[in-house]
Amino acid sequence: MTESAYFVMDVLSLGSLYALMALGLVLVYGILRLVNFAYGELIMVAGYSLYLMDGSPLPWIIMAILAILAAVATSVLTERIAFRPVREKSLTAMLITSFAVSTLLQNAALLFISPRSRVVPLPDIFTHNFMLGGVLIQVRDLLGIVVSIAMLIIFTLLLNRTVLGIALRAAADNFRMTRMLGVPANLVISVAFAISGLLAGVVALFWLGRTASVTPGIGLEPLIIAFVATVLGGLQSLLGAVVGGYVLALMTVGINTFLSQDLVDYRQAFTFGLVILILLFRPEGLIRAK
Amino acid sequence: MPTSPHRSYLTGVGTILILVGLLIALAVLTHLTGSVVLTRFATQMFIDVVLVLGLQIFMGNTNVLWFPHAGFMGIGAYASAILSMAPMQKSLTLAHLYPFLADIHLPFLPALIGGALVAAAVAGVIASPLMRLSDFPLVITSFALLVIIHVVLTHWHTLTNGPQTLFGVDNYTSMENAAVWACIFVVVAYVFKESKVGLQLRASRDDLVSAGSIGVNVVAVRWIAMVVSAFAAGIGGGLFAHFITSFTPKAFYLTDTFVVLVMLVIGGPATVTGAVFGTVVITFIYQGLRWIENTINVDQVFSTNIAGLSDVALAIMLIVMLILRPAGIFERNEISWQSIKRFFGRAPSGAAVMPKIGKEVN
Amino acid sequence: MLELKEVYAQYGAVTILRGITVEVNEGELVALIGSNGAGKTTSLATVAGILRPSAGSVVFRGENIAGLPPETIVRKGIAMVPEDREIFPALTVEQNLRLGAFILRDREQYRHDLKEMFDLFPILSERLDQAAGTLSGGEQQQLAIARALMSHPKLLMLDEPSLGLAPRLVKQVFDLIQRLHREGMTILMVEQNVAQSLRIADRAYVIRTGQVEASGTPEELRRHVDVETAYLGATRSGRQSGINGK
Numbered sequence: 035m036t037e038s039a040y041f042v043m044d045v046l047s048l049g050s051l052y053a054l055m056a057l058g059l060v061l062v063y064g065i066l067r068l069v070n071f072a073y074g075e076l077i078m079v080a081g082y083s084l085y086l087m088d089g090s091p092l093p094w095i096i097m098a099i100l101a102i103l104a105a106v107a108t109s110v111l112t113e114r115i116a117f118r119p120v121r122e123k124s125l126t127a128m129l130i131t132s133f134a135v136s137t138l139l140q141n142a143a144l145l146f147i148s149p150r151s152r153v154v155p156l157p158d159i160f161t162h163n164f165m166l167g168g169v170l171i172q173v174r175d176l177l178g179i180v181v182s183i184a185m186l187i188i189f190t191l192l193l194n195r196t197v198l199g200i201a202l203r204a205a206a207d208n209f210r211m212t213r214m215l216g217v218p219a220n221l222v223i224s225v226a227f228a229i230s231g232l233l234a235g236v237v238a239l240f241w242l243g244r245t246a247s248v249t250p251g252i253g254l255e256p257l258i259i260a261f262v263a264t265v266l267g268g269l270q271s272l273l274g275a276v277v278g279g280y281v282l283a284l285m286t287v288g289i290n291t292f293l294s295q296d297l298v299d300y301r302q303a304f305t306f307g308l309v310i311l312i313l314l315f316r317p318e319g320l321i322r323a324k
Numbered sequence: 325m326p327t328s329p330h331r332s333y334l335t336g337v338g339t340i341l342i343l344v345g346l347l348i349a350l351a352v353l354t355h356l357t358g359s360v361v362l363t364r365f366a367t368q369m370f371i372d373v374v375l376v377l378g379l380q381i382f383m384g385n386t387n388v389l390w391f392p393h394a395g396f397m398g399i400g401a402y403a404s405a406i407l408s409m410a411p412m413q414k415s416l417t418l419a420h421l422y423p424f425l426a427d428i429h430l431p432f433l434p435a436l437i438g439g440a441l442v443a444a445a446v447a448g449v450i451a452s453p454l455m456r457l458s459d460f461p462l463v464i465t466s467f468a469l470l471v472i473i474h475v476v477l478t479h480w481h482t483l484t485n486g487p488q489t490l491f492g493v494d495n496y497t498s499m500e501n502a503a504v505w506a507c508i509f510v511v512v513a514y515v516f517k518e519s520k521v522g523l524q525l526r527a528s529r530d531d532l533v534s535a536g537s538i539g540v541n542v543v544a545v546r547w548i549a550m551v552v553s554a555f556a557a558g559i560g561g562g563l564f565a566h567f568i569t570s571f572t573p574k575a576f577y578l579t580d581t582f583v584v585l586v587m588l589v590i591g592g593p594a595t596v597t598g599a600v601f602g603t604v605v606i607t608f609i610y611q612g613l614r615w616i617e618n619t620i621n622v623d624q625v626f627s628t629n630i631a632g633l634s635d636v637a638l639a640i641m642l643i644v645m646l647i648l649r650p651a652g653i654f655e656r657n658e659i660s661w662q663s664i665k666r667f668f669g670r671a672p673s674g675a676a677v678m679p680k681i682g683k684e685v686n
Numbered sequence: 687m688l689e690l691k692e693v694y695a696q697y698g699a700v701t702i703l704r705g706i707t708v709e710v711n712e713g714e715l716v717a718l719i720g721s722n723g724a725g726k727t728t729s730l731a732t733v734a735g736i737l738r739p740s741a742g743s744v745v746f747r748g749e750n751i752a753g754l755p756p757e758t759i760v761r762k763g764i765a766m767v768p769e770d771r772e773i774f775p776a777l778t779v780e781q782n783l784r785l786g787a788f789i790l791r792d793r794e795q796y797r798h799d800l801k802e803m804f805d806l807f808p809i810l811s812e813r814l815d816q817a818a819g820t821l822s823g824g825e826q827q828q829l830a831i832a833r834a835l836m837s838h839p840k841l842l843m844l845d846e847p848s849l850g851l852a853p854r855l856v857k858q859v860f861d862l863i864q865r866l867h868r869e870g871m872t873i874l875m876v877e878q879n880v881a882q883s884l885r886i887a888d889r890a891y892v893i894r895t896g897q898v899e900a901s902g903t904p905e906e907l908r909r910h911v912d913v914e915t916a917y918l919g920a921t922r923s924g925r926q927s928g929i930n931g932k
Binding site: 149 | 387388454457460461464467468469472476582586589633636639640642643647
Binding site for chain 3: 197200201203204207208210211212213214215216217218219
């Protein structure tokens, strides 16, 4: 009984993070058809922001907010400086640019901070846990679930109730037509990148919470996760990305739990292999759009 | 543009001669300096030329962003190392290697080619299903493939000793044979580009549907390009393995992918000239920056070691190039005697400049 | 109000418009007719800001609008209903209309406009909260037109409004267009349905291979030009069509 309780808890907490990650990626992809390779680095930026603020008298929550803002700013700036000039040229150019930005940010961290991992300040509350019906629950995991679900709800409201949100959805569906109705292209794209940064920033807080440290390469794993979750859930659908996140968490925890020891190392290969298989038979992802 | 086949044949030979000549000249110059450091730089450069040309064969003709290249390089590196190392040496570093592999001991050339064949075979099998994808699925799956290859190389200890270092590979790669291979692949890349397969590929690059309607089997043609490209990567990997003599799977992952990509994109993916020039130019810049990095670190100019400067610089250069001239330095036309003469102002320019055409805004 | 003068435009390497000259005066309903590929849609695209002309001028109410981006064009008072309607299927009817009114800020105005739309398109008020993708072809066409009207355009451009509609609906759509015209809207319409277009248009241009082949009032065109031939292209009978110019 407790085994399955842990299983469920793991899947939920991991899934919530994965869902947010996937969402941030799909949002930009939906509008621009851009696979943003620099997305993982937004988590890295948030992490290093926290690290740099370590030791300051600010309460952690303020540091966290600043870290999230750093991720948002990085996201919007990279769009403005690197992606926008290339947007009209070609999709491949944009892809390569995003790869270059990713490398740039990682190596900038390497250069200006350190190649070694750095400790990230975390609130005390992250280390707390409590018993509930015989199950040890980490406060951090619980918070992760709550915050993620809250963000998903806010996000859904934004997309459905506000004009901006409706414009974003329309832009993800048919960018050109949206412009023809007067929605400014640059605004929509900047907002999408900003939201993407916001999601990455929030994810970062909990992702870093697991290891309490940050390295220049920390963004790779979340990026891969976001890729896989997006593919699983469908490339065209925001809801699909969320579902994909939970499904991936289920698969990951499942593989970790059930796969024999010697094969566990290959789990990334397994997951990615599965992704390739899915894409081969369903290039639009698992969930049909709309 | 030359119209008669005879004329383009001549132009092609001219291009190949110029590029090969350039490479040979660089090799000779390096040899004359007698500097060990420069020879190492040059060897690395020629190896990179092979790698970049390999990538050009696929990316240049399909316009697809292709990630697994470094992975195939790694396969070639490990395979050729296993084939060439003496059994005694192998037992030191790959203690649990399968017996039939442990006993193999081939001379350099067969080992090199054998390793490349393994890379090409693996590519031919595992990457073939990807050939019919496009856009996002293709980019993601090719990236996924790179990760998968890396994971496998890192964890298949019996074969690779990964994640630890595979050491003790014989230093068979000299600047001379690296340069020879570079020249060979200049020819291969150019011939491929102008071959029927190459033309069909480029015809289908922009419009898969209509290409299919004129009888081009896009999937098959892409596959051929991909296998040839993987073979080149395998050769590059083998040369690298026998140059650096010890390595880990990390050498065949993202950083390497990035550097090769930068060389190709800045030079110009559509042309063989672009691949060669891009490699030469970026090698100078990259190695120069690395040298500065090392000097600063050794002399302790700053309180801590700096690392990553060269990569940051490369990334910035790539971004700037993509903004200003996304198709690279050599956008479309290969180098030729005519273009060199024109560059130095001797010959008049060719056809009248096309009027600036309107661009679709969105 | 709108004048395209000697406009050249291309998609990539293919030149579609080769010096097209079209004029739309205030309050007119002008039709562009011609076969596929003649350049009708491309002409609209050039006005709408989707395509930048390589030569020539596009002047709207005295202002040169060639090359301006689509989001600016609509703010100048030009609204376009594209060939595939391009409604947003995942959004509700109301959300589609709301986007149509994006450039207007006034909530009161929006509410008022909605009511007007319900008069013109009663079916939309019934389906207000339904996903637009669930509407029938004819209803989607109405939605597309309503959405375009929400921005209070001075010029309405319609690309093949009757395309893909059942004959009964075709008449409905053209009646609707005629009604809008009578209420004062300036309309530029691209159509392959020659008969219906000439029935309601003030003037029409016959477009062939990127140029104006003939133009005039419907009577003039019917009298002097073998419109059928121009429409199908003169290849079959080998006859060139008649009069050029107005």
